[in-house]
Each structure stands twice: as C-alpha cells, then as structure tokens.
C-alpha cells in the first residue's frame with residue numbers, strides 16, 4: 194500500500210510533527226517499509242520500481258494520524274455506559290459495574306452483542322488499540338477477544354481475577370467472585386492459553402489479541418492470588434493490569450485492611466514490572482512515581498472518571514517529569530465517553546485547574562504543571578502505545594496503525610462537521626482548500642471541537658478496518 198499526503202504524529206512529548214507531502218509504503222504484513230518526502234530520491238525510486246501499486250492520495254485539508262490507544266476500558270460496563278454516575282464509587286460498582294459483568298457472564302448472546310457494538314464504536318472513534326478489563330468467566334472473555342480480532346482492533350484482553358467478594362449484604366447483585374485463589378489462578382492460566390489460541394492460525398502479523406492478567410484491585414484479591422498472578426506473568430510473559438491508588442475511600446480501605454499502601458501490596462506480589470499498566474494512580478506521590486519509573490510500570494490516566502470517583506486529580510505533570518510511561522484511558526463506564534478525544538481534552542482541562550491552584554498557592558514552586566493539547570495528543574497515541582509495547586508513530590518497521598482526519602471538504606469549500614475555517618473559504622476571498630496550508634492551528638481546532646464526522650478510513654496493521 195502507498196499513501197501520499199500530510200502526516201501528523203508525536204514521536205515525543207514535546208514534539209508534534211507535521212510531515213507535508215510524504216509518501217508512506219506499507220508491506221503486505223502491514224509494516225511501514227518507507228516514510229519520506231514524496232519528492233525524495235528514495236520515494237521516486239520506489240514508485241519507479243513498483244508502478245503496479247496504486248498511490249492513494251490524501252486530499253487537501255486532510256491528514257493521516259496514528260490511531261488512538263485507549264489504555265483503560267471495562268468492556269462489560271459498556272452495557273451501562275452513561276448510567277448512574279451520581280453514585281459514590283463502591284455503590285456504583287455494586288449497582289452497575291458488577292451487575293453488568295454478571296449479566297455478560299450469564300448470557301453469552303448479550304456478551305457477543307455488546308462486544309460487537311463496542312468494537313464498532315471503537316473504530317468510529319479512531320481507537321486502534323485498547324487495553325480491556327473483562328469479566329470473571331473465561332468463556333465471556335474469549336468472546337470479547339474474538340469480537341476484537343474479527344473487527345481488526347488490536348486488543349489486550351483481561352480476564353478479571355478476584356477471590357474476595359465485595360458485594361454488600363444489601364447488594365442488588367448476587368455474589369461476584371471466584372471460589373478460591375487456586376481456582377482463580379487455574380482459570381487465569383487457562384485463559385492465557387485459549388486467548389493466544391484464538392488467532393494462532395493466522396500469520397503472526399495478523400494476531401491482534403493478547404491476554405492480560407487482571408487482578409481487579411487490591412480489595413478483591415488475596416495476597417495468595419496476587420503473588421500467583423505475579424509469578425504467572427513472569428512465567429508466561431503476559432501483561433498485567435489493575436487499578437492503583439484510585440480513590441480516597443479505596444486507598445483508606447486498603448490501608449485499614451492490609452496496613453500498607455496499594456503500591457506496596459502490588460510490589461510484594463511482583464506485579465510492578467515493565468509488563469504492568471496501572472489505571473488511575475491519583476493518590477501516588479513523587480517518590481511513588483520514581484518507583485514506577487524504576488519498575489517500568491505504566492499508568493493509564495483517566496481524567497473523566499477521576500473527576501467522578503477519585504476525589505482528587507491525577508498529578509500528570511509530576512508523573513511525566515519522573516519519566517513514567519503514561520497513556521490515556523476512557524475508563525468506560527466509570528467514564529461515560531468512549532472517545533479518546535474527550536479524554537485528551539479532559540486531561541488538559543484538569544491539568545489547567547491544577548495549575549491555577551498552584552499559582553494561587555504562595556508556597557508552591559514555580560514550575561507550570563499544566564499540559565497542552567499537543568502533549569495530550571502524544572499521550573493518546575505514542576504514550577499509550579509505548580505502555581503496551583507498540584509504536585504509535587509513523588516509522589520504518591512499525592505497523593501501520595492510522596486514521597484519516599478530514600478538516601475541510603474540497604467539494605463544498607468548507608470545514609467538515611463542527612469545523613469552520615472562515616479565513617480559508619475561497620468564496621469569501623480566502624486561498625481555498627486547494628491551497629490550504631495545514632497548520633498546527635488547523636489541527637488544534639479539530640483537536641478542540643472535531644468529532645467522528647471528521648474521521649475517514651482507519652487502519653490497523655495495514656488493514657483498513659473502517660472505510661467512510
């Protein structure tokens with residue numbers, strides 16, 4: 194595949210790049226083999242050598258961007274997306290989250306229906322890779338993995354592990370727990386094997402789903418289970434995800450029950466490794482971020498659900514300054530939006546509120562702790578991808594995971610969706626779309642108010658999974 198046009202990506206936190214009139218070459222395995230200016234000698238040489246490959250031209254007013262990475266999403270809770278968010282965390286878990294998970298595990302038809310729709314929505318929102326929390330039952334998580342593989346989405350699927358029941362006596366939900374640590378560990382091992390088997394018949398490059406060990410959070414897991422999962426992760430080389438220091442009541446609960454902090458419980462279970470992604474981490478401090486950086490453990494920052502359930506914003510700038518890998522998560526359904534663009538905006542808004550507070554604190558040090566939209570775009574693409582061992586940029590050797598963004602319609606001469614570029618409109622004296630110089634300001638406007646109407650094709654591993 195050959196695509197010629199404008200490419201935008203963020204290889205570094207402070208380095209959003211626009212590459213004008215570039216040619217990208219993608220081989221049959223979906224790997225980028227060349228990325229250079231269209232008029233560079235290597236591009237001309239490739240075109241000359243391969244006249245049989247058609248060149249897809251990205252229209253003026255459009256650009257190609259890496260797909261988004263959603264680093265934290267509860268797939269079963271998609272059933273109750275946008276419901277009951279006025280409740281405190283533990284009550285919400287009881288009334289909606291656990292109930293959603295139980296319903297999925299009891300009804301495979303419902304699970305397939307919900308997970309198929311989830312995959313379609315992810316594609317609509319430009320999410321090409323996603324780290325998923327599932328349910329307890331192995332078979333339901335295999336359905337989730339099958340739906341993602343069939344949809345062409347790169348999915349890291351987590352079967353929940355939990356051997357302590359947290360449903361309250363007054364709960365509307367029945368008991369939702371595994372019978373013992375031993376049973377939970379056996380099922381986790383079994384799931385890893387079966388999940389890897391789903392795509393085993395395909396060429397390596399087309400295997401898009403990967404199992405993830407998923408202790409729900411400390412209050413639902415005995416030390417025996419956590420230690421067992423730590424050992425299993427090392428033995429099988431499988432990733433781990435959980436929630437760490439998310440909310441005030443949760444942090445206090447762990448302290449009262451275990452006498453130590455969340456982070457120490459995971460550490461003792463050898464669950465803080467480069468294979469681990471921890472959601473939230475809102476209650477961590479600078480020394481904790483140092484520890485995560487030293488362990489290579491990444492953080493899924495979920496600003497929307499933090500606002501609802503954490504009682505405190507995540508110290509994003511501090512985590513980044515300490516060198517911790519950070520990506521963004523929608524945390525559906527603790528967060529109500531599946532669109533990572535909203536997570537980017539919320540991350541910026543929250544950081545600016547924190548910065549405002551810092552400025553009003555006379556004793557605070559002078560460094561700005563806000564992030565800007567370009568840094569948020571990095572987190573949503575490269576940052577999250579790196580947490581999962583993926584690329585998230587356009588580079589030779591990387592898989593072509595990309596989305597086409599349309600800002601301006603050459604046919605109407607106007608912006609698309611909610612975007613208006615008054616100064617460009619040719620019927621009012623502007624230069625017109627054919628002469629549209631795509632600038633950072635144009636991209637910023639899309640970042641602020643763009644939506645699914647601005648999205649065209651989406652590719653994962655070179656396969657076009659959405660064509661509009």
Ligand SMILES: [Zn+2]
Pocket residue numbers: 265267436472524527
């Ligand atoms: Zn979560």
